[in-house]
Amino acid sequence: MSLSSLTKPWQPMSYGFLDASAKREIRRKMLKAVAVPGCQMPYASREVPMARGWGTGGLQVSLTLINPKTCVKVIDQGADDSVNAASIRRFLAQVSGAPTTLDTLKANLIQSRHRIPEEKLTAHQTLVLQVPNPEPLRSVQPNMSIARQMHGDADYGRMWLQLYEQIVRSGRVMQGASYPAMVNGRHVMTPSPIPRWDVPKLHMAQHLTILSAGREKRIYAVPPHTRVEPLVFDDVPYRVEDHGDLTCHRSGARGFFMNEIPLPDGSAAHEISDSEYGVKTIRTRDGEAVETGDTWYINGLIEDAT
Amino acid sequence: MTLTLNPPRLVATDALLQISNVSKSYGAVNAVRDVSATVYPGEVLGIVGESGSGKSTLLRMMNLEEIPDSGTYTLDLPEVSGNLFDLDRFARRMLCAKRIGIVYQNPHLGLLMDHTSSGNVAERLLVAGERRFGELRARAQDALAASEFPLERLDDPPRDLSGGMQQRVQLAKAIALEPALLLLDEPTTGLDVSVQALVLDTLKRLQQERQITMVLVSHDLGVIRTLADRVMVMRRGQVVEAGLVDQIFQDPQHPYTQQLVHAKL
Numbered sequence: 001m002s003l004s005s006l007t008k009p010w011q012p013m014s015y016g017f018l019d020a021s022a023k024r025e026i027r028r029k030m031l032k033a034v035a036v037p038g039c040q041m042p043y044a045s046r047e048v049p050m051a052r053g054w055g056t057g058g059l060q061v062s063l064t065l066i067n068p069k070t071c072v073k074v075i076d077q078g079a080d081d082s083v084n085a086a087s088i089r090r091f092l093a094q095v096s097g098a099p100t101t102l103d104t105l106k107a108n109l110i111q112s113r114h115r116i117p118e119e120k121l122t123a124h125q126t127l128v129l130q131v132p133n134p135e136p137l138r139s140v141q142p143n144m145s146i147a148r149q150m151h152g153d154a155d156y157g158r159m160w161l162q163l164y165e166q167i168v169r170s171g172r173v174m175q176g177a178s179y180p181a182m183v184n185g186r187h188v189m190t191p192s193p194i195p196r197w198d199v200p201k202l203h204m205a206q207h208l209t210i211l212s213a214g215r216e217k218r219i220y221a222v223p224p225h226t227r228v229e230p231l232v233f234d235d236v237p238y239r240v241e242d243h244g245d246l247t248c249h250r251s252g253a254r255g256f257f258m259n260e261i262p263l264p265d266g267s268a269a270h271e272i273s274d275s276e277y278g279v280k281t282i283r284t285r286d287g288e289a290v291e292t293g294d295t296w297y298i299n300g301l302i303e304d305a306t
Numbered sequence: 307m308t309l310t311l312n313p314p315r316l317v318a319t320d321a322l323l324q325i326s327n328v329s330k331s332y333g334a335v336n337a338v339r340d341v342s343a344t345v346y347p348g349e350v351l352g353i354v355g356e357s358g359s360g361k362s363t364l365l366r367m368m369n370l371e372e373i374p375d376s377g378t379y380t381l382d383l384p385e386v387s388g389n390l391f392d393l394d395r396f397a398r399r400m401l402c403a404k405r406i407g408i409v410y411q412n413p414h415l416g417l418l419m420d421h422t423s424s425g426n427v428a429e430r431l432l433v434a435g436e437r438r439f440g441e442l443r444a445r446a447q448d449a450l451a452a453s454e455f456p457l458e459r460l461d462d463p464p465r466d467l468s469g470g471m472q473q474r475v476q477l478a479k480a481i482a483l484e485p486a487l488l489l490l491d492e493p494t495t496g497l498d499v500s501v502q503a504l505v506l507d508t509l510k511r512l513q514q515e516r517q518i519t520m521v522l523v524s525h526d527l528g529v530i531r532t533l534a535d536r537v538m539v540m541r542r543g544q545v546v547e548a549g550l551v552d553q554i555f556q557d558p559q560h561p562y563t564q565q566l567v568h569a570k571l
């Protein structure tokens with residue numbers, strides 16, 4: 001008789017790096033955030049082996065949601081292969097045993113910085129967005145306790161005034177990334193620094209989006225089937241970036257959000273910002289049978305989600 | 307023979323504003339002591355008094371910015387009833403935004419100095435829920451025109467404007483929503499005499515054209531005489547005398563008022 005025949009084989013009894021009480025706190029805050037869409041919930045942001053400002057907020061949410069069967073995808077500005085995305089993906093896999101993927105369709109959990117994938121997310125997927133500055137009122141109200149009161153009162157006059165001022169002074173709304181949006185007709189949130197192109201993807205989406213700021217210690221959420229309406233005047237329509245006509249120089253795809261690559265002669269080439277979607281397009285073009293999902297944008301135009 | 311007196315027509319209508327027995331102290335300073343006032347629709351009530359007599363404090367209470375230690379305040383408006391000091395912060399803010407306009411003595415209190423002038427006016431409309439850019443602009447322009455602001459400076463920030471123009475922006479902001487009550491805290495103090503006269507003219511014209519109910523605070527009897535129907539004289543936080551402007555100016559009863567009127571003449 002040997003010792004090993006008397007004991008169970010080794011199994012992980014805990015996963016996801018954070019201890020049980022830390023996860024429980026974040027879970028509770030996520031539930032609150034889902035219950036009041038767009039409303040920022042403070043939480044006790046824990047230490048993780050990564051510097052604040054590099055996605056610790058998103059990481060803590062991912063670590064709480066992950067289990068050994070979750071299929072994880074991590075992107076940074078649309079790319080799966082940037083150093084930051086690769087490190088977070090490796091870390092998540094290492095501490096949970098979860099499989100990882102680059103394919104948006106296969107992922108259950110997608111942690112992202114600054115982008116939402118081009119393929120539509122579905123009800124079995126959760127998107128975690130890293131947020132540097134969660135407070136949309138910061139630019140109009142530097143005092144955070146007054147800002148909280150303004151959220152409480154739905155006092156967003158100053159936000160609207162900011163848009164008015166931009167149109168008067170520049171002829172158009174200058175806000176690019178982090179375009180403020182009204183969630184469920186009640187709370188204005190910053191959708192993290194995603195481009196304007198991506199904001200409509202949150203409107204009436206099928207998936208759950210959790211936004212988390214590690215340094216600022218705030219979690220907020222957009223539950224499935226929730227209205228997310230960018231702040232715009234009735235007679236000045238919302239405009240996404242003019243990328244609808246650009247062609248990806250590597251895959252030949254058109255009508256998606258592009259990265260600009262400056263060329264030596266001063267002109268610029270473009271490539272699809274969602275790197276894995278670009279790869280899929282190339283492989284399809286080369287005759288491979290690749291499963292590509294529906295995209296939010298078709299021919300550079302968004303499908304009406306409502 | 308018995309003489310029956312009919313009450314004057316003015317009194318037959320309901321008061322728009324009624325503030326009763328309000329007191330407020332800041333530590334040892336009794337800024338306002340047991341003050342009551344009534345304002346009828348379309349009327350201009352002037353408040354005079356020396357510096358520190360509690361005029362601005364009373365006006366801030368009427369604007370629901372300041373809650374007194376005791377006393378009640380009612381406005382005869384369809385959407386509110388009861389003592390307005392009991393409203394919560396949110397209800398107070400909405401009522402002020404939609405129904406009460408105020409012009410502060412110090413433009414820095416009433417204006418966003420770095421925004422455009424039209425934006426300052428538009429903010430009121432935005433708070434009230436206007437979401438059409440074209441409409442915002444048109445209505446801001448109308449309000450600025452009504453307060454005789456030079457329209458070519460529409461989008462200049464108040465920071466770059468003269469004092470008189472800043473007061474006109476404040477006035478435009480205050481009247482943009484056709485308020486039920488317009489509060490003016492020394493609207494012409496600090497302006498040079500000729501500009502003062504122009505701003506007074508604008509106020510007078512607005513009053514005549516729109517019959518706006520106003521409460522006008524000033525320590526300048528000339529201003530009160532030009533604009534007000536009735537006047538309330540305050541001293542050390544208390545009302546010492548109140549009545550029709552002509553009556554008070556011709557025949558002051560209280561020694562302080564007598565002093566005030568004679569000093570002026």
Ligand SMILES: Nc1ncnc2c1ncn2[C@@H]1O[C@H](COP(=O)(O)OP(=O)(O)OP(=O)(O)O)[C@@H](O)[C@H]1O
Pocket residue numbers: 332335336337355356357358359360361362363364525
């Ligand atoms: N926020 C405050 N904190 C402390 N004391 C205050 C405050 N506001 C007003 N006071 C005091 O209350 C008294 C009345 O002030 P108030 O500003 O109402 O006077 P005023 O009649 O408007 O004077 P002025 O003609 O100089 O504007 C003053 O003694 C003032 O110092």
Ligand SMILES: [Mg+2]
Pocket residue numbers: 361362363411491
């Ligand atoms: Mg004063």
